Amino acid sequence: MEPLLRVEQLTKRFPQALANDRISLEIFKGEIHCLLGENGAGKSTLAECLYGFYKPDGGHIYFKGKPVKLSSPVDAIELGIGMVHQHFVLVRPLTVIENVVVGIQDSGFMLDLKQAEKRLLKICETYGIHVDLQAKIWQLSVGEQQWVEILKALYVGSELLILDEPTAVLTPQETERFFATLKQMSCQGLSILLITHKLNEVKQISDRVTVLRRGKLVATINTAEASKAELARMMVGREVIFSVQKTEAARKEPALEVKNLRARGDKGQEILQGISFTLHRGEILGLAGISGNGQKELFEVLAGVRRAEAGQVWLEGEEVTNRSSNFMMARGVGHIPEDRLHEGLVPDFSVAENLILGQQRSALYRRGPFLNFEQIRKFAAMCVSTFEIKTPSLAHPTRFLSGGNIQKIILAREFTQCPQCLLANQPTRGLDVGVIEYVHKRLLEKRAEGIGILLASEDLDEVFDLSDRIAVIFKGQIMGVFDAHAANIEKIGLLMAGVKEEQV
Amino acid sequence: MTIPEKASKLKQWQITPRAQNSRLWRIFSVILAFLAALMISSFLLLTARINLASAFGALFFGAFGSWRAFMDTLARSSPLILTGLAATIAFRAKVWNIGGEGQLIGGAMAGFLAFTLFSGLPKPLFFLLVLLFAFAGGALLGALSGVLKVRFNVDEIISTVMMNYIILYFLSFMLSAEGPWREPKSYYQQTVLILPEFRFPVLFPRSEVHLGFLVALFCALIIKILLDATPLGYEIRALGFNPKAMKFKGTNISKLVVVTMLVSGGLAGLAGAGELFGVQDRLVMDIANGLGYTGIIVAMLAGLDPLGVVLAALLFGGLINGAYRLQTVTGVPSAFVDAIQAIVLLCVLASFVLSRYQIRRVVDVESDLSSSDHS
Numbered sequence: 106m107e108p109l110l111r112v113e114q115l116t117k118r119f120p121q122a123l124a125n126d127r128i129s130l131e132i133f134k135g136e137i138h139c140l141l142g143e144n145g146a147g148k149s150t151l152a153e154c155l156y157g158f159y160k161p162d163g164g165h166i167y168f169k170g171k172p173v174k175l176s177s178p179v180d181a182i183e184l185g186i187g188m189v190h191q192h193f194v195l196v197r198p199l200t201v202i203e204n205v206v207v208g209i210q211d212s213g214f215m216l217d218l219k220q221a222e223k224r225l226l227k228i229c230e231t232y233g234i235h236v237d238l239q240a241k242i243w244q245l246s247v248g249e250q251q252w253v254e255i256l257k258a259l260y261v262g263s264e265l266l267i268l269d270e271p272t273a274v275l276t277p278q279e280t281e282r283f284f285a286t287l288k289q290m291s292c293q294g295l296s297i298l299l300i301t302h303k304l305n306e307v308k309q310i311s312d313r314v315t316v317l318r319r320g321k322l323v324a325t326i327n328t329a330e331a332s333k334a335e336l337a338r339m340m341v342g343r344e345v346i347f348s349v350q351k352t353e354a355a356r357k358e359p360a361l362e363v364k365n366l367r368a369r370g371d372k373g374q375e376i377l378q379g380i381s382f383t384l385h386r387g388e389i390l391g392l393a394g395i396s397g398n399g400q401k402e403l404f405e406v407l408a409g410v411r412r413a414e415a416g417q418v419w420l421e422g423e424e425v426t427n428r429s430s431n432f433m434m435a436r437g438v439g440h441i442p443e444d445r446l447h448e449g450l451v452p453d454f455s456v457a458e459n460l461i462l463g464q465q466r467s468a469l470y471r472r473g474p475f476l477n478f479e480q481i482r483k484f485a486a487m488c489v490s491t492f493e494i495k496t497p498s499l500a501h502p503t504r505f506l507s508g509g510n511i512q513k514i515i516l517a518r519e520f521t522q523c524p525q526c527l528l529a530n531q532p533t534r535g536l537d538v539g540v541i542e543y544v545h546k547r548l549l550e551k552r553a554e555g556i557g558i559l560l561a562s563e564d565l566d567e568v569f570d571l572s573d574r575i576a577v578i579f580k581g582q583i584m585g586v587f588d589a590h591a592a593n594i595e596k597i598g599l600l601m602a603g604v605k606e607e608q609v
Numbered sequence: 610m611t612i613p614e615k616a617s618k619l620k621q622w623q624i625t626p627r628a629q630n631s632r633l634w635r636i637f638s639v640i641l642a643f644l645a646a647l648m649i650s651s652f653l654l655l656t657a658r659i660n661l662a663s664a665f666g667a668l669f670f671g672a673f674g675s676w677r678a679f680m681d682t683l684a685r686s687s688p689l690i691l692t693g694l695a696a697t698i699a700f701r702a703k704v705w706n707i708g709g710e711g712q713l714i715g716g717a718m719a720g721f722l723a724f725t726l727f728s729g730l731p732k733p734l735f736f737l738l739v740l741l742f743a744f745a746g747g748a749l750l751g752a753l754s755g756v757l758k759v760r761f762n763v764d765e766i767i768s769t770v771m772m773n774y775i776i777l778y779f780l781s782f783m784l785s786a787e788g789p790w791r792e793p794k795s796y797y798q799q800t801v802l803i804l805p806e807f808r809f810p811v812l813f814p815r816s817e818v819h820l821g822f823l824v825a826l827f828c829a830l831i832i833k834i835l836l837d838a839t840p841l842g843y844e845i846r847a848l849g850f851n852p853k854a855m856k857f858k859g860t861n862i863s864k865l866v867v868v869t870m871l872v873s874g875g876l877a878g879l880a881g882a883g884e885l886f887g888v889q890d891r892l893v894m895d896i897a898n899g900l901g902y903t904g905i906i907v908a909m910l911a912g913l914d915p916l917g918v919v920l921a922a923l924l925f926g927g928l929i930n931g932a933y934r935l936q937t938v939t940g941v942p943s944a945f946v947d948a949i950q951a952i953v954l955l956c957v958l959a960s961f962v963l964s965r966y967q968i969r970r971v972v973d974v975e976s977d978l979s980s981s982d983h984s
Contacts, residue, residue: 410856430858431860435859440857447851449854450851451847451854452851454846462858463858474839476838476839478838
């Protein structure tokens with residue numbers, strides 16, 4: 106059978122790296138094909154080449170057996186290749202129908218919305234998609250917005266749908282429903298290329314999987330023929346330990362107490378609506394929730410960079426509400442911010458300079474009025490060796506390092522400065538499996554030292570693996586706190602979507 | 610991926626960003642920029658039917674051609690070094706102080722105030738107080754814009770430019786017929802002449818190079834050390850690169866902005882003292898004469914490096930100085946020199962972009978692949 110899409114020896118080179126090195130791939134009609142790989146393995150680059158966004162440096166692409174040259178996404182869309190990116194491109198005040206119709210080449214001067222609605226209803230019926238077509242985008246949840254993006258692709262007649270990490274914005278339940286619909290779509294003859302780094306998803310949904318590692322093709326195999334461990338080994342290039350080795354928690358006195366905390370977001374909206382919890386020394390309290398439900402703001406209030414409008418924060422029995430970030434730092438509160446490049450460090454500074462960020466006035470690194478470069482270098486060298494930071498030199502600009510090494514710099518800095526508690530917001534997002542393992546190990550070490558750790562993560566597996574207790578946050582409220590081994594993933598998932606226990 | 614030898618003829622050129630700036634390449638690109646500027650300026654002069662050799666000769670000899678010319682160039686560069694440093698320290702923090710002009714006036718006015726108060730004191734103490742007052746005068750204006758920025762979120766570009774006018778009109782009032790500083794019975798808006806004994810001492814006999822030049826060099830060194838080797842400099846640089854991370858790591862950004870504006874304004878203020886006590890010898894309306902704005906150009910030309918500022922200021926001092934000679938020799942309007950200054954600046958700025966990229970030979974991948982297929 107002639108494959109719908111055939112890629113031969115596709116190569117894409119970037120100044121710093123070979124992103125795709127002679128990748129070959131075939132996708133058949135009605136197939137769900139996963140593209141699996143770590144960050145930087147070249148998955149997204151390959152997809153963008155297929156969507157005409159990047160121009161490959163070499164190789165050939167055949168669609169329905171005919172060689173094609175894609176010079177822009179318009180070419181791809183005309184052929185029938187649609188793509189949904191991680192960041193949606195939707196006009197928020199417009200309805201679903203309007204968003205779908207807007208920007209289509211042959212829509213003419215006047216929009217025929219009635220006609221469009223008819224066609225869209227048919228598409229929704231065929232594939233079992235449930236979206237209110239008259240709703241405005243801003244009224245929809247992020248998961249529903251993703252469906253609008255998919256509808257946009259289907260409306261223009263896509264036969265191959267490329268989805269870039271679509272489940273990143275979904276709760277576990279939403280993911281289930283999403284996958285069920287994808288199955289139905291594939292049964293109707295639609296081909297789907299799903300980009301992911303989650304092994305569970307590959308096993309759950311795909312017919313075949315193509316594994317990439319460092320820009321190279323590892324293999325394409327039938328999903329049923331490979332175990333999770335085998336897939337992981339192909340992806341990472343070595344054995345991966347899945348279960349985190351965790352000792353029993355030695356929960357001690359409270360480190361951080363938060364009482365009825367309220368704060369506003371950047372746009373003035375009431376983002377924290379009465380948050381209360383207690384973080385004990387020697388435990389990891391996991392904060393489960395979809396991103397954007399107040400995690401970032403909560404961490405910022407606790408780190409002293411956002412004002413609380415009401416409520417209290419107590420640290421080691423002392424009230425510290427709305428104290429400065431300098432004060433919180435001096436009291437031993439470490440913070441690993443969500444956006445490591447913009448909030449965590451100064452990308453243009455050297456590795457050594459970033460390792461003392463915040464401590465530049467400390468007597469440790471000063472000699473009289475001057476910075477003590479010798480002491481700074483010593484400290485930096487110590488950090489680089491203990492935290493296995495891979496850098497050409499201590500003077501190397503930080504922005505040229507990989508995400509994992511950048512995160513290690515932040516870890517090294519915060520770990521050496523936080524004797525009381527650690528606020529870790531998404532500490533492993535976007536990192537490679539190896540680095541994730543490392544971060545987990547280090548966090549558990551800190552916990553064993555008796556430090557209280559507040560850990561927010563979108564990755565439920567991570568929350569379950571590491572936490573002693575799990576708090577679920579939804580729309581700025583804590584929906585409940587559970588012992589990690591007593592909690593079940595369905596219940597947490599429902600709470601993440603805002604469904605209260607009584608309603609279940 | 611290894612590159613097969615036989616594919617070498619299929620190489621192509623590609624422009625890619627540099628991972629790291631090489632110092633050598635940077636210097637080379639600046640030299641290239643000057644050559645380009647020279648060429649473009651030549652076209653300009655040719656349109657005016659001016660003999661290029663005599664024009665550039667005049668420009669050069671007027672600037673550096675004789676001991677006398679060189680001394681004049683040094684004298685002219687002194688205020689530019691200071692206003693250039695003022696722009697440098699602010700711009701490194703990405704605080705856009707465009708008020709060097711007004712801060713220079715503020716410094717000159719404070720210097721004149723010191724003159725009226727302390728002229729009876731012994732000379733070394735008197736000069737010290739003059740410099741102190743001048744720094745404080747500029748610093749006050751700068752810090753005011755800084756406070757407006759952090760307290761009321763007033764854009765510093767607007768507030769510093771507005772300050773330029775406010776202080777200028779304040780000076781105009783002080784020198785008006787009703788004003789307290791007006792020279793009695795004078796037709797001009799000016800103060801009394803500062804007698805030679807109160808002027809800044811001249812460093813070299815029969816030259817106009819005064820104490821201010823030493824002050825400027827000293828400041829360049831101080832600012833260099835401040836930026837590179839002190840916690841405050843670390844914070845100023847970090848503020849320029851990523852204020853958010855600074856805030857997250859416990860630095861009081863508001864205070865830092867005000868301190869930066871204070872130092873920046875103070876440096877411009879010192880330039881005012883030099884103009885008052887070393888060049889004009891009295892407070893006049895055009896005491897600043899665009900030196901504050903030219904300082905911004907000098908700072909940009911220097912790539913915001915304090916020691917580079919000294920070189921750039923010497924170059925600009927030379928251009929201004931050489932322009933007089935150019936005018937007398939060829940009769941071109943002095944606007945030509947402004948144009949040449951602008952051309953130099955544009956070329957050098959373009960070269961900074963250039964130095965961030967490299968041209969590499971890369972193998973055409975497609976042909977490389979087909980050739981490796983055959984092997």
